[in-house]
Amino acid sequence: MRQQHKLLLALAAAGALGAAHGQSSVTVFGSIDLNFTYSKAGSASTRAMDQGGYLLPSRLGFRGAEDLGGGLAAGFWLENAVLPDTGMTQGGFGRRSTVSLMTKDLGELRLGRDYTPTFWNVSSFSPFGTVGVGGSSNIIEGWPLGLGRARTQARASNSAGYFLPRGLGGLYGQFMFAAAEGARGAGYRGGRLGYESGSLNVAAAYGQSAGGVETYRTVTAGGSYDFGMVKTYVNYLRHRLGRERQTNVLIGASVPVGAGQIRASLARSDRSGPGLGTEGNARQFAIGYAHNLSTRTTLYSAYSRISNCGNAAYVVADSSPGGVAGRRSSAVQLGVNHAF
Secondary structure, three states, X not given: OHHHHHHHHHHHHHHHHHHHHOOOEEEEEEEEEEEEEEEEEOOEEEEEEEEOOOOOOOEEEEEEEEEEEOOEEEEEEEEEXXXXXXXXXXXXXXXXXXXEEEEOOOEEEEEEEEEOHHHHHHHHOOOOOOOOOOOOOOOOOOOOOOHHHOOOOOEEEEEEEEEOOOOOOOEEEEEEEEOOOOOOOOEEEEEEEEEEEOOEEEEEEXXXXXXXXXXXXXXXXXXXXXXXXXXXXXXXXXXXXXXEEEEEEEEEEEEEEXXXXXXXXXXXXEEEEOOOEOOOOEXXXXXXXXXXXOOOEEEEEEEEEEEEOOOOOOOOOOOOOOOOOOOOEEEEEEEEEEEO
């Protein structure tokens, strides 16, 4: 019965997409990413096939747009996480599920489950993004939910977002409000403003949510500059929930070499709160090389090491053994990513 139910859902989705195709353009997109990872945490080690080691996790999505006339357009975006090492998916379109109305002059109104404004600085201003053994999120407490599992560090459900139009002299921005719906909801509001011109890209963002008694707040600021021979990154993040707080600082660089690039980053986390004092700190060093076989296919490698202090027990990979407080975690990763 469960398999029949899944088949009916798949047929219904295919029918809906077919109907949409008659009215608007529909694109299937995504990426398949698999890697071999050898990781250690304390004295334990593991070898595993993992996914999502290069810039973005494996995903499958559908997006489309329709010209409504008079400069107005409608669009949709459905994106799901996939696990190609096992052939499974993570239920629903949990990465993003939105519908939009947009105009060239006024910008975009977007409704649904979407990335928060504070997510983009953490992802954009790191040579490794937020994934893989070098990911900037490895030493961010509670990622992707937030301190106390606030549920809105990377994404927010039930959201209404507004994006500034292009053509504002390099200025860009995102503003979001999400309603708390029932005990499982987490209300959110936040915004991001940035400036991009030529080789320079800088942005700052603020977000807060109140899914419980205390308010969860995040502040980020960062930027990148492409000198041609090297592209540099810097990012600052501070989030807190009640008396618990954490500050993360990252610097990084990517150097083009032939058909690929060398990537490296150094990050530090300082966490404090009840029972932690100032002994929840960690440092992460990562270096890797990505080689582009084509515009769609990339071979990549990376090495990362996290030095935990005191109560910190971060690990460099999802497949790593459980973190050990105050002990080092490290990993080597070799993989391939194909985007479509």
